[in-house]
Amino acid sequence: MLKLQTVAEVRSFLQPHRAAGRRIGLVPTMGALHEGHRSLIRAARAACDVVVVSIFVNPTQFGPNEDYAAYPRPLEDDLAACRAEGVDAAFCPPVEEMYSPQAATTVSVARLTEGLCGAHRPGHFTGVTTVVTKLFNIVQPNVAYFGQKDAQQAVVIRKMVHDLMFPIEIVTCPIVREADGLALSSRNVYLSPAERRQALSLSQALNWAREQVAAGERNVATLTEGMRQRITAAGPCVIDYVSIVDADELTPKQRVEGNCLIALAVRIGRTRLIDNIVVSV
Amino acid sequence: MLKLQTVAEVRSFLQPHRAAGRRIGLVPTMGALHEGHRSLIRAARAACDVVVVSIFVNPTQFGPNEDYAAYPRPLEDDLAACRAEGVDAAFCPPVEEMYSPQAATTVSVARLTEGLCGAHRPGHFTGVTTVVTKLFNIVQPNVAYFGQKDAQQAVVIRKMVHDLMFPIEIVTCPIVREADGLALSSRNVYLSPAERRQALSLSQALNWAREQVAAGERNVATLTEGMRQRITAAGPCVIDYVSIVDADELTPKQRVEGNCLIALAVRIGRTRLIDNIVVSV
Numbered sequence: 001m002l003k004l005q006t007v008a009e010v011r012s013f014l015q016p017h018r019a020a021g022r023r024i025g026l027v028p029t030m031g032a033l034h035e036g037h038r039s040l041i042r043a044a045r046a047a048c049d050v051v052v053v054s055i056f057v058n059p060t061q062f063g064p065n066e067d068y069a070a071y072p073r074p075l076e077d078d079l080a081a082c083r084a085e086g087v088d089a090a091f092c093p094p095v096e097e098m099y100s101p102q103a104a105t106t107v108s109v110a111r112l113t114e115g116l117c118g119a120h121r122p123g124h125f126t127g128v129t130t131v132v133t134k135l136f137n138i139v140q141p142n143v144a145y146f147g148q149k150d151a152q153q154a155v156v157i158r159k160m161v162h163d164l165m166f167p168i169e170i171v172t173c174p175i176v177r178e179a180d181g182l183a184l185s186s187r188n189v190y191l192s193p194a195e196r197r198q199a200l201s202l203s204q205a206l207n208w209a210r211e212q213v214a215a216g217e218r219n220v221a222t223l224t225e226g227m228r229q230r231i232t233a234a235g236p237c238v239i240d241y242v243s244i245v246d247a248d249e250l251t252p253k254q255r256v257e258g259n260c261l262i263a264l265a266v267r268i269g270r271t272r273l274i275d276n277i278v279v280s281v
Numbered sequence: 282m283l284k285l286q287t288v289a290e291v292r293s294f295l296q297p298h299r300a301a302g303r304r305i306g307l308v309p310t311m312g313a314l315h316e317g318h319r320s321l322i323r324a325a326r327a328a329c330d331v332v333v334v335s336i337f338v339n340p341t342q343f344g345p346n347e348d349y350a351a352y353p354r355p356l357e358d359d360l361a362a363c364r365a366e367g368v369d370a371a372f373c374p375p376v377e378e379m380y381s382p383q384a385a386t387t388v389s390v391a392r393l394t395e396g397l398c399g400a401h402r403p404g405h406f407t408g409v410t411t412v413v414t415k416l417f418n419i420v421q422p423n424v425a426y427f428g429q430k431d432a433q434q435a436v437v438i439r440k441m442v443h444d445l446m447f448p449i450e451i452v453t454c455p456i457v458r459e460a461d462g463l464a465l466s467s468r469n470v471y472l473s474p475a476e477r478r479q480a481l482s483l484s485q486a487l488n489w490a491r492e493q494v495a496a497g498e499r500n501v502a503t504l505t506e507g508m509r510q511r512i513t514a515a516g517p518c519v520i521d522y523v524s525i526v527d528a529d530e531l532t533p534k535q536r537v538e539g540n541c542l543i544a545l546a547v548r549i550g551r552t553r554l555i556d557n558i559v560v561s562v
Binding site: 007011019021100103104105106107108109110111112129130133134137138140159160162163164165166167 | 288292300302381384385386387388389390391392393410411414415418419421440441443444445446447448
């Protein structure tokens with residue numbers, strides 16, 4: 001496996017593959033790879049001739065009071081994981097390769113970024129869509145893989161690709177969970193053992209909501225209030241949101257109908273966790 | 282020459298050319314093609330294997346009180362001009378092919394778009410950079426051609442391409458002028474004969490400034506005041522700006538030094554005209 005650090009290296013590596021008409025898959029990550037990332041890489045490996053994983057902790061998607069500096073960067077482990085999954089090239093650029101000091105250009109998606117995490121992380125999604133545009137232009141993949149764990153991000157990226165007419169297929173892969181239900185996240189390493197136990201309340205609340213919907217409950221206020229009670233009962237935390245929205249438009253729902261995204265963000269101690277499920281009725 | 286109206290048609294036309302490694306040139310236009318546009322097409326024809334001209338009056342770069350509805354659309358003449366210049370394909374999409382009603386994504390360049398035309402046409406450059414991004418993603422050219430007539434646009438597009446890492450070379454072609462000095466513009470057709478004569482004051486003011494600089498004048502206030510006097514002496518008009526800025530950063534200069542863009546925008550009657558020269562000292 002190649003470790004590439006510059007845009008020129010990526011283009012030079014991919015040029016003969018592109019000229020030969022090979023299918024190129026991109027898995028954009030911020031590193032700290034876990035089984036969720038590895039499921040994306042496996043999906044790419046199964047469907048593409050050439051698999052590129054980008055490992056870049058993107059500064060512009062972190063707010064000033066967020067965990068950019070603390071975000072885990074276990075690069076050697078990540079490269080070993082890529083190697084084990086048969087990745088062809090890992091693109092690990094330094095920040096200055098991705099952002100010049102004079103950078104002035106941003107890519108923004110309106111509306112879809114206003115609610116959910118967008119309401120609590122101003123500028124976050126503009127950072128995401130800008131860096132993903134750069135990665136798309138560097139790698140020019142045929143297909144790119146994103147995780148359903150970041151459900152709003154996946155919807156926003158799809159909208160951007162559609163609006164800007166990127167000739168790229170977007171694949172969203174299911175959330176990978178621990179045996180006890182906790183959604184995998186690079187930020188789980190921040191949790192103390194007690195916080196780790198408390199964090200189970202997130203997936204448990206989502207499962208409770210799914211069962212309620214299966215039993216016929218359609219009232220969104222009833223469902224979100226029930227989820228909030230279950231989460232706060234588990235211990236001290238700050239709920240950023242517990243929302244039920246249209247799965248494609250991310251608009252708030254009064255009643256569960258069609259494809260709904262049930263999504264939540266909760267801060268336990270200093271760690272912000274997100275999780276979600278989709279229900280279809 | 283092919284006339285293409287959908288994104289799918291463009292991709293299908295270009296796919297074998299791209300697979301064969303041919304060099305693809307794009308000339309993005311809003312139609313109403315004049316010798317300025319034709320100089321861009323000739324530059325593309327001389328340097329590329331495949332030349333695509335897009336003809337699209339982009340609604341998002343017009344303000345609510347601007348001339349979107351009135352903008353000339355002589356499509357048959359434009360297609361004949363493309364044919365005469367040996368263009369391989371003209372891409373003439375309907376508006377709904379370029380913008381879905383649910384479109385939410387914009388590409389913006391900060392700083393460089395604040396002054397000059399950007400100060401008088403809010404949202405204009407975001408409309409330009411967004412539609413050019415779409416055209417780049419549809420055509421995926423190796424090289425794209427823009428006119429120096431729209432000097433700020435050319436600088437903004439270069440910045441966007443650099444920041445977002447589009448694998449595209451940008452070529453800027455010189456302004457083409459009538460024998461008497463008037464810069465060619467699709468909007469010149471709006472001018473009455475008297476306004477047409479008055480409009481000569483723009484290039485004359487720029488030439489006066491160039492001579493003053495050649496003679497040693499370096500004071501920007503002296504130069505812009507002299508240009509303003511020459512323009513207002515020619516008849517009633519509204520000067521949007523007469524500016525001398527750094528040619529790359531578009532930042533205002535106090536004194537002429539290095540590469541300077543001398544640019545102006547003047548409304549004569551209902552027609553807004555722009556013109557510019559670059560001086561290097």
